[in-house]
Amino acid sequence: MALKVQKRRRFLYEPIQLNPPQILALLFLVLVLAGALLLKLPIASEKGVSWIDAFFTAVSAATVTGLVTVDPGSTFTLFGEIVILFLIQVGGLGIMSFAVLVVIMLGKRIGIKQRLIMQEALNQPSIGGVIRLVRNLLIFSLSIEAIAVILLSFRWVPDLGWGKGIYYSIFHTIAAYNNAGFGLWPDNLVRYVGDPMVNLVITLLIITGGIGFTVLVDLWYSKKWKELSLHSRIMIWSTLIVNIISILVFYTFEYNNPHTLGPLSSGEKIWAAYFQGISPRTAGFNTIDIGGMRQDSLLFMIMLMFIGAGSASTGGGIKLTTFIVIIFAVLTFLRGKQEVTVLKRSIRTGIILRALAIATISMLLVFTGVMLLAMTEKAPFLTILFEVVSAFGTVGLTMGLTFKLTLFGKIIIICVMFLGKIGPLTLAFSIARPDKSNIRYPDGDLFTG
Amino acid sequence: MALKVQKRRRFLYEPIQLNPPQILALLFLVLVLAGALLLKLPIASEKGVSWIDAFFTAVSAATVTGLVTVDPGSTFTLFGEIVILFLIQVGGLGIMSFAVLVVIMLGKRIGIKQRLIMQEALNQPSIGGVIRLVRNLLIFSLSIEAIAVILLSFRWVPDLGWGKGIYYSIFHTIAAYNNAGFGLWPDNLVRYVGDPMVNLVITLLIITGGIGFTVLVDLWYSKKWKELSLHSRIMIWSTLIVNIISILVFYTFEYNNPHTLGPLSSGEKIWAAYFQGISPRTAGFNTIDIGGMRQDSLLFMIMLMFIGAGSASTGGGIKLTTFIVIIFAVLTFLRGKQEVTVLKRSIRTGIILRALAIATISMLLVFTGVMLLAMTEKAPFLTILFEVVSAFGTVGLTMGLTFKLTLFGKIIIICVMFLGKIGPLTLAFSIARPDKSNIRYPDGDLFTG
Ligand SMILES: [K+]
Ligand SMILES: [K+]
Numbered sequence: 001m002a003l004k005v006q007k008r009r010r011f012l013y014e015p016i017q018l019n020p021p022q023i024l025a026l027l028f029l030v031l032v033l034a035g036a037l038l039l040k041l042p043i044a045s046e047k048g049v050s051w052i053d054a055f056f057t058a059v060s061a062a063t064v065t066g067l068v069t070v071d072p073g074s075t076f077t078l079f080g081e082i083v084i085l086f087l088i089q090v091g092g093l094g095i096m097s098f099a100v101l102v103v104i105m106l107g108k109r110i111g112i113k114q115r116l117i118m119q120e121a122l123n124q125p126s127i128g129g130v131i132r133l134v135r136n137l138l139i140f141s142l143s144i145e146a147i148a149v150i151l152l153s154f155r156w157v158p159d160l161g162w163g164k165g166i167y168y169s170i171f172h173t174i175a176a177y178n179n180a181g182f183g184l185w186p187d188n189l190v191r192y193v194g195d196p197m198v199n200l201v202i203t204l205l206i207i208t209g210g211i212g213f214t215v216l217v218d219l220w221y222s223k224k225w226k227e228l229s230l231h232s233r234i235m236i237w238s239t240l241i242v243n244i245i246s247i248l249v250f251y252t253f254e255y256n257n258p259h260t261l262g263p264l265s266s267g268e269k270i271w272a273a274y275f276q277g278i279s280p281r282t283a284g285f286n287t288i289d290i291g292g293m294r295q296d297s298l299l300f301m302i303m304l305m306f307i308g309a310g311s312a313s314t315g316g317g318i319k320l321t322t323f324i325v326i327i328f329a330v331l332t333f334l335r336g337k338q339e340v341t342v343l344k345r346s347i348r349t350g351i352i353l354r355a356l357a358i359a360t361i362s363m364l365l366v367f368t369g370v371m372l373l374a375m376t377e378k379a380p381f382l383t384i385l386f387e388v389v390s391a392f393g394t395v396g397l398t399m400g401l402t403f404k405l406t407l408f409g410k411i412i413i414i415c416v417m418f419l420g421k422i423g424p425l426t427l428a429f430s431i432a433r434p435d436k437s438n439i440r441y442p443d444g445d446l447f448t449g
Numbered sequence: 450m451a452l453k454v455q456k457r458r459r460f461l462y463e464p465i466q467l468n469p470p471q472i473l474a475l476l477f478l479v480l481v482l483a484g485a486l487l488l489k490l491p492i493a494s495e496k497g498v499s500w501i502d503a504f505f506t507a508v509s510a511a512t513v514t515g516l517v518t519v520d521p522g523s524t525f526t527l528f529g530e531i532v533i534l535f536l537i538q539v540g541g542l543g544i545m546s547f548a549v550l551v552v553i554m555l556g557k558r559i560g561i562k563q564r565l566i567m568q569e570a571l572n573q574p575s576i577g578g579v580i581r582l583v584r585n586l587l588i589f590s591l592s593i594e595a596i597a598v599i600l601l602s603f604r605w606v607p608d609l610g611w612g613k614g615i616y617y618s619i620f621h622t623i624a625a626y627n628n629a630g631f632g633l634w635p636d637n638l639v640r641y642v643g644d645p646m647v648n649l650v651i652t653l654l655i656i657t658g659g660i661g662f663t664v665l666v667d668l669w670y671s672k673k674w675k676e677l678s679l680h681s682r683i684m685i686w687s688t689l690i691v692n693i694i695s696i697l698v699f700y701t702f703e704y705n706n707p708h709t710l711g712p713l714s715s716g717e718k719i720w721a722a723y724f725q726g727i728s729p730r731t732a733g734f735n736t737i738d739i740g741g742m743r744q745d746s747l748l749f750m751i752m753l754m755f756i757g758a759g760s761a762s763t764g765g766g767i768k769l770t771t772f773i774v775i776i777f778a779v780l781t782f783l784r785g786k787q788e789v790t791v792l793k794r795s796i797r798t799g800i801i802l803r804a805l806a807i808a809t810i811s812m813l814l815v816f817t818g819v820m821l822l823a824m825t826e827k828a829p830f831l832t833i834l835f836e837v838v839s840a841f842g843t844v845g846l847t848m849g850l851t852f853k854l855t856l857f858g859k860i861i862i863i864c865v866m867f868l869g870k871i872g873p874l875t876l877a878f879s880i881a882r883p884d885k886s887n888i889r890y891p892d893g894d895l896f897t898g
Contacts, residue, residue, distance in 0.1 A: 294823075295823040295830055295833075296820060296823040296824045299816075299819060299820055299823055299830075300820065303816065326809055329806065330806070330809065330810050330813065333806055333810070334810075349798065349802065352802065353798065353801065353802055353805070356802070356805035356806060356808075356809055357778065357779070357782055357805060359805075359809055360775055360779065360805055360808055360809065361779050361782070361783075363812065364779065367748075367752065370748060371745060371748055371749065374743075374744040374745040374748055375745045380829060380830065380831075381744055381748075381829065381830050381831035381834070382829075382830035382831070384744075385830070
């Protein structure tokens with residue numbers, strides 16, 4: 001039986017010579033191209049958009065980034081906005097889980113290959129139960145989104161009327177749950193800086209979408225804290241701790257800044273710090289002017305954007321668990337110990353190696369992006385670094401560079417968004433794969449450090 | 450016998466509870482404090498220096514960095530300059546190898562503990578032959594320095610007269626061989642941008658001092674290329690390739706820059722690019738104005754400063770081999786392979802893990818330094834990043850911030866120089882040490898990326 005599956009898998013693989021991450025990348029590309037075509041249609045925009053801006057918007061939506069070279073609200077028609085919304089939902093919930101949904105709806109059985117691809121999309125270690133998982137996650141996601149739409153409508157229907165109010169609630173709910181950072185107001189959510197309803201609903205959507213589906217499922221089926229997997233417990237703890245630290249940092253650093261928290265009332269100050277503490281790890285909404293923040297806050301924000309959200313979530317970045325593993329490994333090394341332990345569980349060397357590799361390769365990607373943008377754009381270094389890390393972490397925050405990007409700058413950011421979305425996944429897959437190489441070279445000794 | 454050594458080692462360790470890297474750090478601290486005291490003496494400076502500037506200069510000299518808060522040439526007397534020179538030579542050749550020299554000169558046998566410390570200082574994997582190695586390296590170093598002094602005198606005696614000419618030749622020879630970047634002219638070596646003798650002698654000293662003693666010894670004893678160790682072959686290849694790429698990058702990027710290569714003759718352009726291509730990986734001399742360079746060149750330079758020179762060399766940074774191991778590991782991961790091979794030798798997982806850990810921890814150190822400086826200093830982000838990486842890699846290049854540092858800024862840079870010098874070594878030691886922990890936790894599964 002296992003042999004048969006093996007053979008079948010090999011048979012399915014050989015004609016196209018693509019591994020799951022490559023297929024995922026290809027499907028993403030198809031989605032993005034289709035999106036760009038739709039956005040380029042005359043009915044999609046008020047006065048037309050260039051090919052590069054249509055493509056940029058499609059990539060930004062499908063990778064749930066939220067960086068925009070044109071203001072979506074005033075540039076695109078209702079049709080165009082729905083295309084964007086569709087790209088966000090498909091990109092955010094994962095092409096693969098979506099594909100499975102389609103297959104289920106069509107009543108077909110899921111083959112081993114589709115399951116493998118999906119397993120890849122969700123970064124799950126085993127195939128079993130993936131189909132059930134995806135069905136549950138879709139039901140759960142749509143339920144959460146429905147509740148959020150109702151809650152936001154209480155705020156926006158009185159403000160904007162029934163039609164526009166409900167539409168704005170749907171748009172921002174989908175964008176927030178998928179951590180996409182797209183907004184229909186040109187200033188994103190700055191006008192709601194002190195609004196409790198908008199702040200709470202949007203941040204809860206961001207956290208739920210960003211913590212990772214496996215954690216949500218785990219929470220759903222576990223009755224006690226102890227029953228949760230190590231991954232879930234680490235995610236919950238670290239999300240809490242990182243968010244609290246971030247809120248305190250922004251509150252302290254920006255308290256007197258006349259461009260950000262300075263002019264706000266004491267209540268608004270807290271809400272603004274709360275919102276900005278949660279949003280940078282991949283969501284990308286903002287209620288204050290990012291370009292007006294202090295250098296130290298911005299650097300802290302760059303770190304948060306680089307770290308990102310949870311594995312198998314709608315978010316990007318190197319992922320919170322990757323960061324946590326690195327921090328614990330570093331502390332272990334510095335204390336001269338060898339065994340890395342988190343919450344009384346030993347972390348295998350393979351996982352540490354993978355985490356360090358993902359972080360290092362991501363830094364190299366960011367470095368390359370910054371290097372290229374430094375050549376093509378005239379902007380301060382921090383602005384460029386911020387833009388590239390925001391694209392890498394599919395965050396969508398900007399210090400104002402996106403609107404001014406040159407053609408080459410746009411192409412670079414498109415590539416970084418694309419690689420930022422599928423890169424860490426591909427990497428996790430590559431490093432986890434067993435080696436098939438037959439040549440064994442003798443070990444060589446090397447001094448490093 | 451082995452047991453006796455074990456026991457003796459344990460006996461020696463226990464009363465003070467310090468491991469070799471900690472002893473090394475302590476000795477460094479003593480050297481630096483002694484240096485600061487001497488520089489603070491009235492006979493050391495023309496008009497006196499503050500305690501913080503004396504301490505900063507001592508740390509910068511002992512860590513062979515070359516960052517200066519005061520111009521050494523005009524601030525210090527001949528006595529003060531000789532103190533600096535002494536700190537550079539002692540710091541550069543390594544406190545430990547120097548301690549061994551003292552012990553040899555005093556005719557005492559070297560105990561197991563001293564050997565262990567020295568082994569640490571030289572980052573050597575085995576104790577055997579370390580004493581011979583150190584004696585050879587000192588003879589070799591002094592010979593090389595003597596030849597360089599003679600060659601530089603041909604240039605500087607005609608310019609400055611016998612006394613000053615020879616003194617300047619000695620000072621810059623020691624600074625260059627130890628990759629210390631200190632100069633007696635306020636503009637460093639800018640006035641000799643097109644001088645072949647200065648360019649060649651200084652860069653050859655930089656390369657010889659920076660490639661690592663083990664490579665030099667290996668070259669001395671090996672008759673054929675094949676006899677060289679993997680470490681030596683990688684160092685020679687990568688030094689060559691990285692230098693050539695750097696020279697080409699600076700030549701291309703800066704060719705038309707009116708602040709750097711622009712106004713120079715075509716011959717001077719080549720010399721300037723040649724010099725700047727070799728100097729940033731830890732030496733820290735400059736023949737053009739660093740602050741006038743383009744953003745992309747500066748970013749490239751930051752990368753070179755971070756990479757640094759060879760293990761067991763006078764240089765700093767994460768080390769060239771660390772960088773090469775990471776690049777090869779990344780390429781292996783991206784190709785979906787598991788076995789990392791360099792020059793047909795397999796690199797053990799332990800070495801890859803160590804390289805990635807050193808790079809990651811170094812980045813965290815740089816990040817922390819930049820974060821703190823962003824709080825205390827008013828300067829563009831790139832200037833701050835450049836300064837911190839320069840201090841971390843004990844390079845000594847600056848975009849002009851060092852002179853303007855606040856008191857807190859100076860303290861931060863002092864810490865970064867200190868940690869940059871002893872950090873990677875300590876880390877390499879910690880990670881290489883066998884684990885003594887008895888508690889084994891069960892493995893936990895984690896998704897990263
Ligand atoms: K986003
Ligand atoms: K230096």
